[in-house]
Amino acid sequence: MKAFTTNLMYFAISFFLGAVAFRYGLSYSLECKYFDFVWILAIIYFFFNFLIGWHFGKKDYESIPLNDVGFRFHFVTYFLFNSIGILWFLLDLNSYYESLRLVYLIAIFWGIGLIIHFIFYLLERKKSINGLSKEDLFE
Amino acid sequence: MKNSNLLTELLATWEETYKKGQLTLWIFLSLKDGRKYVDEIKSFVEEQSEYTMTCESQSLYRTLRKFKHVGVVDFETGTGNKGPDRKYYFLTELGHDLLENFIQRNINLFFNKRIKDLINKEE
Numbered sequence: 001m002k003a004f005t006t007n008l009m010y011f012a013i014s015f016f017l018g019a020v021a022f023r024y025g026l027s028y029s030l031e032c033k034y035f036d037f038v039w040i041l042a043i044i045y046f047f048f049n050f051l052i053g054w055h056f057g058k059k060d061y062e063s064i065p066l067n068d069v070g071f072r073f074h075f076v077t078y079f080l081f082n083s084i085g086i087l088w089f090l091l092d093l094n095s096y097y098e099s100l101r102l103v104y105l106i107a108i109f110w111g112i113g114l115i116i117h118f119i120f121y122l123l124e125r126k127k128s129i130n131g132l133s134k135e136d137l138f139e
Numbered sequence: 140m141k142n143s144n145l146l147t148e149l150l151a152t153w154e155e156t157y158k159k160g161q162l163t164l165w166i167f168l169s170l171k172d173g174r175k176y177v178d179e180i181k182s183f184v185e186e187q188s189e190y191t192m193t194c195e196s197q198s199l200y201r202t203l204r205k206f207k208h209v210g211v212v213d214f215e216t217g218t219g220n221k222g223p224d225r226k227y228y229f230l231t232e233l234g235h236d237l238l239e240n241f242i243q244r245n246i247n248l249f250f251n252k253r254i255k256d257l258i259n260k261e262e
Contacts, residue, residue, distance in 0.1 A: 002208075062201075063204065064204055064205065064208055065205070129209055130208055130209045130210070131208070132205055132208060132209060136205075137205060137209065138160055138163045139159065139160065
């Protein structure tokens with residue numbers, strides 16, 4: 001099964017750029033003590049991710065309706081967000097007010113959610129052939 | 140309700156249910172006939188089914204993408220008529236085996252002498 005589809009790749013690129021921009025904006029705002037701006041930034045970042053997820057997820061399903069309960073997009077989001085978060089600290093780009101411990105905690109708790117999602121994905125795979133729902137394949 | 144109206148309504152309802160899932164067989168038959176691009180598949184299905192089956196090109200593309208994904212259909216690009224290159228679809232070996240098995244198990248029953256006689260028997 002081709003899991004990394006073209007639309008997932010476009011989503012990953014958009015998400016990567018968004019996450020880097022968010023990280024930069026966050027660290028910059030905190031460093032300059034523009035604490036109010038952090039809220040605005042977080043809201044913009046939320047809507048940006050919602051929109052790219054909606055757009056590329058819909059296009060992906062229209063192209064080939066893989067029965068993965070959204071796990072591929074979730075995994076890519078988790079991987080990129082947390083990798084960028086950790087790398088941000090390793091490259092010393094973080095502000096004084098950010099904590100690496102918090103980044104790890106997010107990765108751990110989100111990781112637990114991802115594992116639960118993965119279990120649902122495995123259960124759904126039993127109802128599929130090459131990722132396509134058996135019910136819809138010959139409809 | 141008049142009997143003729145009831146008959147028409149019952150027939151339409153039965154046919155609607157019956158046709159669900161039949162498009163796959165018609166697509167496979169059209170590709171068994173030879174490699175085709177989407178408009179040719181559409182024409183084949185409609186003409187050979189005597190217009191009892193109709194299909195939209197968009198829905199055919201979507202179906203063919205699914206079949207390609209599971210490996211029963213593939214395509215090669217060929218030159219179009221004045222326009223851009225076309226995707227010519229064909230059945231893979233797995234696709235041929237699948238169609239053959241499906242026909243053996245589900246279609247050949249209707250060629251059984253007893254069933255054929257029953258179908259042709261007049262009340």
